[in-house]
Amino acid sequence: MFSHEIHCQYYSQEDLLGAGCLDIRMAMQAAEEAIIAFDQGDVIFPDKIVQIFNDDTQERINCLPATFKTRKICGVKWVSVFPPNPVKHGIQNLSAVIILSEIEHGFPIAFMEGTLCSNVRVGSMGALAAKHLARQDAETIGFIGAGEQAKMHLIAMKTALPSLKRCFVAAKLPSEEAQFLKEMSPILSDMEIVACDSDLRRAVVDADVIVTATSAQAPLLKAGWIKPGAFYSHVGGWEDEFAVAKLCDKIVCDDWETVKHRTQTLSRIYQAGEMTDADIHADLVDILMGRKPGRENNEERIYFNAVGLAYVDVAIAVAMYERAAEAGMGQDLKIQHEMIFEHAHLKDWVRV
Numbered sequence: 001m002f003s004h005e006i007h008c009q010y011y012s013q014e015d016l017l018g019a020g021c022l023d024i025r026m027a028m029q030a031a032e033e034a035i036i037a038f039d040q041g042d043v044i045f046p047d048k049i050v051q052i053f054n055d056d057t058q059e060r061i062n063c064l065p066a067t068f069k070t071r072k073i074c075g076v077k078w079v080s081v082f083p084p085n086p087v088k089h090g091i092q093n094l095s096a097v098i099i100l101s102e103i104e105h106g107f108p109i110a111f112m113e114g115t116l117c118s119n120v121r122v123g124s125m126g127a128l129a130a131k132h133l134a135r136q137d138a139e140t141i142g143f144i145g146a147g148e149q150a151k152m153h154l155i156a157m158k159t160a161l162p163s164l165k166r167c168f169v170a171a172k173l174p175s176e177e178a179q180f181l182k183e184m185s186p187i188l189s190d191m192e193i194v195a196c197d198s199d200l201r202r203a204v205v206d207a208d209v210i211v212t213a214t215s216a217q218a219p220l221l222k223a224g225w226i227k228p229g230a231f232y233s234h235v236g237g238w239e240d241e242f243a244v245a246k247l248c249d250k251i252v253c254d255d256w257e258t259v260k261h262r263t264q265t266l267s268r269i270y271q272a273g274e275m276t277d278a279d280i281h282a283d284l285v286d287i288l289m290g291r292k293p294g295r296e297n298n299e300e301r302i303y304f305n306a307v308g309l310a311y312v313d314v315a316i317a318v319a320m321y322e323r324a325a326e327a328g329m330g331q332d333l334k335i336q337h338e339m340i341f342e343h344a345h346l347k348d349w350v351r352v
């Protein structure tokens with residue numbers, strides 16, 4: 001007799017954190033392997049499904065699946081982005097859950113909190129880019145935006161660039177900068193973190209690495225503030241003036257074909273007819289595979305924009321799942337005990 005039970009493991013954010021899944025090195029490795037697997041045709045990656053509930057605020061829930069054929073694992077990220085949440089309700093903008101399934105029988109194997117994975121993915125893509133595109137002696141990092149992505153990006157950049165010593169941060173409200181300091185100082189106790197009292201220029205003007213991670217939709221970062229040799233990781237939507245990309249010696253994307261159809265600054269420049277495909281130096285995969293050079297000297301200004309590739313989220317979720325399972329974390333979720341018509345009491349339950 002075959003068992004017809006279906007089980008999967010449930011992992012809360014605390015289970016994942018407790019198992020050591022906030023590990024940027026692990027995520028960078030999973031991201032790099034996923035990018036190479038995709039390049040080699042080993043990933044099924046359908047278009048994402050987008051449901052926008054408010055055109056003005058862009059409140060939305062997206063469904064993003066991907067399958068790794070050789071690893072025989074399929075996953076989906078169900079992610080909501082509600083930009084007014086932090087200011088209006090004091091709660092996070094982005095929240096996600098992830099389901100992983102094996103593809104021998106098609107059964108689910110894990111149901112996981114996904115905000116951690118999603119934010120780690122954003123940070124680790126920035127870190128992977130920084131490994132190849134930032135000055136490896138970078139000491140100063142400057143942030144415009146002090147929210148959830150900015151915090152994860154700081155951990156990620158410090159992992160990729162251990163030489164970082166100082167962090168300047170500017171946000172819309174000085175209270176957000178204070179919160180950033182309060183939360184990040186204990187984690188990165190060897191870094192000096194300086195709040196800039198909403199002075200955006202001060203946050204970035206001396207920075208070897210610049211990160212914008214805002215919900216602004218405005219040209220906050222100015223080209224004149226970017227020093228030679230700087231690496232710029234653009235995380236949000238429209239948050240830098242067009243002159244920034246035009247000044248940079250190299251522009252690298254996670255996937256330019258995807259980026260150019262979206263609404264970030266690079267897409268806006270492209271759609272305005274002020275940028276062509278030829279202005280893009282490379283996708284990150286070209287640099288990972290050695291098809292295009294990364295940083296070639298200490299004077300280059302380099303612009304990186306990752307729009308987010310959900311197969312990378314799924315790959316990082318798999319790495320987190322394996323680590324959490326190994327650590328014995330999580331709870332068993334019984335999906336079904338037996339098949340529908342095997343239930344002895346079905347006649348009492350069915351409503352005809």
Ligand SMILES: NC(=O)c1ccc[n+]([C@@H]2O[C@H](COP(=O)([O-])OP(=O)(O)OC[C@H]3O[C@@H](n4cnc5c(N)ncnc54)[C@H](O)[C@@H]3O)[C@@H](O)[C@H]2O)c1
Nearest residue numbers: 145146147148149171172213214215216235236306307308
């Ligand atoms: N590229 C990706 O893959 C990816 C993934 C997730 C989120 N994002 C984007 O990253 C951005 C940040 O997300 P988050 O979750 O950190 O949001 P958040 O709401 O936690 O933080 C937003 C930050 O933007 C700052 N900000 C807004 N307007 C500003 C202004 N005029 N001047 C200075 N600072 C300003 C706020 O002060 C705040 O610190 C959003 O645009 C989000 O859509 C990108």
